[in-house]
Amino acid sequence: GAVVSQHPSRVICKSGTSVKIECRSLDFQATTMFWYRQFPKQSLMLMATSNEGSKATYEQGVEKDKFLINHASLTLSTLTVTSAHPEDSSFYICSARRLGPGNTEAFFGQGTRLTVV
Amino acid sequence: RKEVEQDPGPFNVPEGATVAFNCTYSNSASQSFFWYRQDCRKEPKLLMSVYSSGNEDGRFTAQLNRASQYISLLIRDSKLSDSATYLCVVNPYNNNDMRFGAGTRLTVKP
Numbered sequence: 001g002a003v004v005s006q007h008p009s010r011v012i013c014k015s016g017t018s019v020k021i022e023c024r025s026l027d028f029q030a031t032t033m034f035w036y037r038q039f040p041k042q043s044l045m046l047m048a049t050s051n052e053g054s055k056a057t058y059e060q061g062v063e064k065d066k067f068l069i070n071h072a073s074l075t076l077s078t079l080t081v082t083s084a085h086p087e088d089s090s091f092y093i094c095s096a097r098r099l100g101p102g103n104t105e106a107f108f109g110q111g112t113r114l115t116v117v
Numbered sequence: 118r119k120e121v122e123q124d125p126g127p128f129n130v131p132e133g134a135t136v137a138f139n140c141t142y143s144n145s146a147s148q149s150f151f152w153y154r155q156d157c158r159k160e161p162k163l164l165m166s167v168y169s170s171g172n173e174d175g176r177f178t179a180q181l182n183r184a185s186q187y188i189s190l191l192i193r194d195s196k197l198s199d200s201a202t203y204l205c206v207v208n209p210y211n212n213n214d215m216r217f218g219a220g221t222r223l224t225v226k227p
Contacts, residue, residue: 034214043204043219044161093160097215105151106206106215108160 003027004096006109013084013116021079021112023094029074030096034106035067038091050077084116120144123205123218131226134195138221140205141187149208150181152190154201155220161204164190195225 003026013019023033031052036044048069049057056069068080081088091113097106123140130136142150150167165172167179167188178191192199205218 036217044217046214046216049214091158095215105163105166108162111158111160113158 004094004107004109006094006112008112009110010113011115013114015085015116016083018080018082019084019114021081021092021094021114023077023079023096023109025075025096025098025107028096028098030077030098031074033071033077033094033096035069035077035079036093036095038093038111044093048079050079052077081114084114086116089114089116119218120216121205121207121218123221125219125221127222127224129224129226130195132195132197134225135191135193136195136223137192138190138203138205138223139187140189140218141185142205142207142216143186144207145183145186147186147207150188151206151208151215152177152179152188153204153206153217155204156201161206161217164203192223195223197225197227199223200225 005024005026007022011019033050035047037047038044046059047062050069050071052071052074058064066082071077091111093111094109095106121142152164153161154164155161165174165179167181169181171180176193180189202220202222204220206215208215
């Protein structure tokens with residue numbers, strides 16, 4: 001079946017540094033990928049929609065200059081958390097949905113647990 | 118009003134019990150509906166899609182009520198391994214996007 005791979009799975013960084021998270025669709029092309037954030041005991045919150053070859057679409061309240069998204073190919077989207085602060089510590093998950101007839105499943109990356117110290 | 122609303126629980130049930138979760142959605146034009154399961158510190162995984170006619174997969178039954186804009190998940194004969202958070206997911210705009218409910222935490226106890 002389709003697989004979405006996310007890397008790294010865990011990262012600890014110092015406050016003020018930037019962190020890049022990669023999301024790859026391994027056996028299908030994804031013109032659109034999604035980035036979610038999940039704080040402890042809360043649900044996934046959509047941060048932005050990554051569009052191949054064009055600008056990402058950000059949800060209200062998400063700073064586009066802080067969370068840089070690049071979707072340079074049909075199988076890769078990256079999320080860069082710039083100038084990270086402790087409040088950015090969270091679980092970040094990407095997803096992609098393989099288009100097709102009927103209710104098609106969304107596949108999720110394994111998630112990246114970011115800790116900013 | 119949130120796009121997708123769920124009772125966060127927690128639901129604590131004994132093994133063998135039957136438990137039901139409901140979820141309401143705000144966009145009447147929503148096209149696709151799913152139940153996902155998320156284990157602690159893991160990514161969500163598809164449990165089942167929800168079809169207009171209702172569907173069953175073993176001990177799990179999902180139903181959709183478009184008139185009232187809710188979907189449900191019924192788990193029969195609960196197992197310890199069913200303990201997880203169950204996420205109601207709606208595709209509101211007939212595109213790739215999916216919106217999540219807050220999730221319902223289920224704990225099945227011996």
